[in-house]
Amino acid sequence: MTAPALIEVRDLSIGFTGRAGETLPVLRNVDLVVGAGETVGLVGESGSGKSTLALAMMGYLKGGLRVLGGGTRFRDRETFRLTARALQTMRGGDLALIPQNAGQALTPTLRVSALIAEALRLHSRVPAAAHHARAIELLAQVRLPDPEALLRRYPHELSGGQQQRVAIAMALAGEPNALLLDEPTTGLDVTTQAHVLELLRDLAARTGTAMVYVSHDLGAIARVCDRVVVMYAGELVLDGSARSVLRAPAHPYAHGLVASIPRLGGSGLPRAMEGRPPPPGGAGVGCAFVDRCALAVERCRAARPALDLVLDGTRSRCHRAVDAAARSARGEPASPRARASADPSTPALRVRDLCISYARPRVLDQLLGREPDAVPTVDGITLDVARGETLALVGESGSGKSSILKALAGLVTPRGGAVALADGEALAPSVELRTPAVRREIQLVFQNPDESLNPRHTVAEILAQPLRLYFDLDAEALRERSAELLERVRLGPHYLERLPAQLSGGEKQRVAIARAFAARPSVVLCDEVTSALDVSVQAAVLDLLDQLRAEARVTYVFVSHDLAVVRALADRVVVLYQGRVCELGPVGAVYDLPAHPYTEMLLRAVLEPDPDVAPSLLGEDVVERAPPARGCPFQRRCHRRVGEICASESPPVQLGGDGHQIRCHRPLAELARLQALEAPAASAPPESAGNRGDGR
Amino acid sequence: MVRLIARRLVLGLATVALVSLIIFAGVEALPGDACTAFLERDAQGQLLENCRRDLGLNRSAPRRYLDWVANLLAGDLGRTANGQRPIADLVGPRARNSFLLASIAALVGIPLAIVLGVITALARDRLADIWLSAVAILAMTVPEFVSATVLLLVFSVWLGWFPGVVLVSADAPIAALLPQLVLPVITVTLVLTAHILRMVRSSVIEVMGSDYVQMAVLKGVPYWQVVFRHVLPNALLPAINIIALTIAWLLGGLVVIEIVFNYPGLGRLMIESITKRDLPVVQAIAIILALVYVGVNLLADLMTMVLNPRLRTHHGGRR
Structure with a gap:
């Protein structure tokens, strides 16, 4: 770190006043x-104080917070002592913020x-007459197509990726020396996220802008x-090079997180981490992580470790940092999934030609009994899901995965097709028309x-609600059964009297899972069940879901945008684009050779928490609003387009082994060959260090 | 956008049509009719029949409804129950008076309410907010007849600055009405300002807490620019509908105030007609008020649509 210091945070403590008048620290x-010119990632789970720290660097505190001690400096000036005018000059000028969820951070009326x-106007010397030209330049710099037209739009008329890019362009307007990025890609689709990150990387490298990147996403x-x-x-518990923190973290918490x-x-x-972090002010005299730490010794309880230099520039707040690093380097194998009990001979759920359309028929069409002619949002979904199997539906937003789930649950009435349970009898299309017995079988x-x-x-x-609804239980039995359900989701019976507000995010999701299992369903529909949870909590919930599936032999239909989660949990995966199936098959087969161009694009864009694995971007991250009326749904974005046939004819189903099927005009073997040809660049082994220079 | 406006217009017209039917049915359901009310104890035998024939009351109810609607469309409100005056002559000046009172109160009250609402929101939980909010709640909760009486006592009886009751006739020239209007306007403004102030305050506070305002602050936008460029345009949009409702209420619902000050407006005429059981007049006023409500709300919806880009470019909303 020979570069001169730009942002300095010294012994900073920030806190708020609790209900009893006590001071509770959040930093x-x-x-x-x-x-x-440095790029620093700030990682932590919700409540770790990472956003508070980033905003403090701008001299901003959220309501109720105050500085308890220490301070932050930007360019050798105390941030918290600046006048309002000096702060205004600094914010957005030399130090700019790129916000989380740009959709809400852009003023809707402008x-x-x-x-x-x-x-x-506020942060550059560009004269007003040249603002328009400069704005176009900035939008082009963040790689937005047709900047001229874009300038005339309102924020709500842009896609999520476009909004994020506009926010970046806005931040770049003041030609800042440092950028604070507060979860800038959370909530974006995988491919969009990869594109935005490449843009940021490129900016950092080209302009030498320092970046503080706040995220819970290590990838x-x-x-x-x-x-x-x-x-x-x-607390800041670990500070080191990206490679050392991600490969051999010298702190047990970081190890657990990775x-x-x-x-x-x-x-x-x-691997899931046990326990949860202490609430503000809840850490004792010792190390804050001591209760969850596998390496804890007597000293850890007695004294709070200092942030000490351990090795090659890594600082760790751990008494046993060296041991922790050694343990991390050995790595920990993932736990195997519970014994698969899927029995393909008896499908628990059959879906035939499911077709969903949200186009409301016009009054005239309704009167004449005509079908609306719009292209359906979801079309031609045919699936058999075995008992005890986990089937994942993946795809970007707009892929129709949630619509399919809703149709299975009867919350959306499909335009056509049939859904049946194990007995093979077609279910009523909407939940109001289904019998209680059928409703009990499918839980969400x-x-x-x-x-x-x-x-x-x-x-x-x-928990009593489904129990009362589907089983005639007396008060005693009800209580017994509820306690038993809580036991199964690893919560004690003392949770019965709690309100949701008294539970952590992971505990709430466990209660929601227990409620679904209370009905003794045969099919459980999971809609992005872990995406609102922190990674360490997510791991525990995934483990729980898998255990429950094996115990109760239920079938999961698991919707997720997170391809790595799907890989961990599912047996088979369906890749959807614009409501149509692109590829379907066992996870192993699909992930090892993502044959369909869309699957390939998705998987290549996934960010791995490894500094040496680079995603590759195939095609642009265009947002499509409606599926094409004819031909292949993916024709407009495909990087392996054959020609006219893609637009005119629906691609044929090609069968690989083991139930693997893809829909593409190119033969399966050809797709595999094409990928193998390009492979060296895309999936280089970690040793050869991707396309990222080691010297930085 | 054009389709949206057309839809709102059609819906508005449908509402008015429905309301006219309800009004007619309501009046119809009352015991007696215009003739029994007018003839009083003589309402029997030949006299009653003659009267009914003269007024066309002997025809079937659907027929009379259609006639009434046809006349309304032609701009004819009909005649009073005793058949002596066209209703339009009676209602016209009073509608003008009500409109005068309402528009002065609105012109004073609405800008005042918006300014005070923004001030209280920006000075949230500070002295200015606490005092203004307390006064506003007081003004909202004290009934108009109480505040009117207190104002009368102070300014008319003790100080003698303004006349206590309006003594000019309904069709007096505006200049003669103006001095008489001061106390009624103050009374109305109190209530109106309080309502809109509370609404504007909560709306501004909500917007101040939004992500885009935090973003504007962190972009280095000076405080007052944040307020005027980022907060107010977004905070005042939801206020438009509340303001519209208040205006509609002003135009038709000032019964109590008009009675207290003996002000010759629509509200008082309505009460008088009800006491006299002059059903054609009641019917006419009711339909006028319905029109006003629908019209003002329609206008508010259109205004919100014009000012709110998210509604204006509706087709792009799900992009």
Whole structure:
């Protein structure tokens, strides 16, 4: 770190006043220096204080927070002592923020042109007459097509990726020396995320802008940052080069965090971390991680470790840092999945030619009984899911994966096709028409337990609802059964009297899972069940789901945008694009050779938490709003397009072995050959260090 | 956009049509009719029949409804129950008076409410907010007849600045009405300002907490520019509909205030007609008020649509 310091955080503690008047710290004694041109990743789970730290670098505190000690400096000036005017000059000028969820961070009543012109007016010397030209330049710099037209749009008229790029262009308007990025790609599709990250990497390399990249996603951090800083319970616990932190983290928490990330390459479930972080002010005199640490010794409880230099520039807040690094380097195998009990001879769920359309028939069509002529959102879905099998539906937003789930649950009435359970009898299309027995068989677990659990019901009441509905139980039996259900999702019976607000995110999702299993279903539909959870919690929930499946021999239909999670949990995977099946097959086969061009594009774009694995971007991240009326659904984005036939004819189904099927006009063998030809660049072994220079 | 406006227009017209039917059915359901009310104790035998024939009351109800609607469309409100005056002559000046009172109150009250609402929101939980909010809640909760009486006592009885009751006739020239209007306007403005102020305050506070305002601050936008460029345009959009409702209420619903000040407006005429059981007049006023409500709300919807890019470019909403 020879570069002069740009941002300096010295012994910074930030906290708020609790209900009893006590001071509760959210940041404790953070020391961090970011040099000019450096890219630093700030990793941690929710509540770790990473966003608070980043915003503090801009001299900004969220409501209720105050500085308890220490301070931050930017270019040798105390940030918290700057006048309002000096702060305004600094923010967005020399130090710019790229926000999380750009969709909500762009003022809805202002056009893109006004938003960028505002930044130019405040932070550049560009005269007003030249704002338009400069704005076009900036938009071109963030690789937005047709900047002229884009400037006239309002934020809501852009796709998520476009909004994020506009936010980046806005930040670049002041030609900053440092960028703070607050989870800039969270919520974007895999391919879009990969494109945005490549752009940021490129910017950092070309302009020498320093970056502080806040994220919970180690994959994204590994891609962009040279240095990684890990936060835990408001403390900086590990600070080192991206390679050392991700490969052999010299802190047990960072080790657990890295181990809990599911990988594309490995099969089996990632290791979950036990316990949860202490609440603000909840850490004792010793190390904040002591209760969850496998290496903890007497000293860890007695004294809080200091952030000490361990090896080659790595700082770790651990008494046993050297041992931790050694243990991490050995690695930990993923735990194998529970014995598969899938029995392909008895499908638990059969779907035939499912077709969903959201186009509302016009009044005239309704009167004449005509079908609406719009191209359906989802079409031609035919699947058999075996008992005890986990089938994953993957695809980007708009792929129709959630629509299919809703149709299976009867929440959306399909336009055509049939759904049947094990007995083979077609189910009524909507849930109102289904018998209680059928409803009991199909249960749903939602993405966000905060919204799917009634905040005014205790856990006991939540679990009692399905039990009362489907089984005639007396109070005693009800309680017994509820306690048993909680036991199965690894929560004690003392949780019965709690309200959802008194549970952590992972515990809430366990209760939601218990509620689904209370009905003794044969099919459980999981809609992005882990995407609202932190990685370490996610690992535990995935493990739980897998155990439950083996125990109860249920069938999962598991919707996710996270391809690594799917690899860890599923038996078979369906890749969807624009509501049509592109590829279907056993996870092993699909992931080892993603034959379909879309699957290939998706998998290549996934970011692995490894600084030496580079994603490759095939094609542009265009957003399509409606599937094409004819031909292959993927024709407009395909990098392996054959020709006219792709637009005119639906691709044929080609069968590989083992139930693997793809729909493409190119023969399977040819696709495999094409990929093998390009392979050296795309999937280089870690030793050859991808396309990222080691010297940086 | 054009289709959207057309849809709103059709919906508005449908509402008015439905309301006209309900009004007619309601009046129809009352015991007695215009003739029994007018003839009082003589309402029997030949006299009643003659009266009904003269007024066309002996025809079937659907027929009379259609006639009424046809006349309304032609701009004819009909005649009073005693058949002596065209209703339009009676309603016209009073509608003008109500409109005068409403527009002055709106012109004073709405800008005042918006300014105060923004001030209270920006000074949230500070002294200015606490005082203004407290006064607003007081103004909202004290019934108009109480505040009107207090104002009368202070300014008319004790100080003698303004006349206590309006003594000019309904069709007096506006200049003669103006001095009489001061106290009614103050009373109305109090309530109106309080309602809109609370609405604007909560809306501004909500927007101040949004991600895009935090972003604007972190982009280095000076405070007042944040307020005027990023906060207000977004915060005032939802206020438009509340303002519209308030205006509609002003135009038709000031019964209590008009009675207290003896102000010759539509509200008072309505009450008087009800007491006299002058059903054609009641019917006419009801349909006028329905038109006003629908019209003002339609206008508000259109305004929101014009000012809110998210509604204006509706087709792009799911891009």
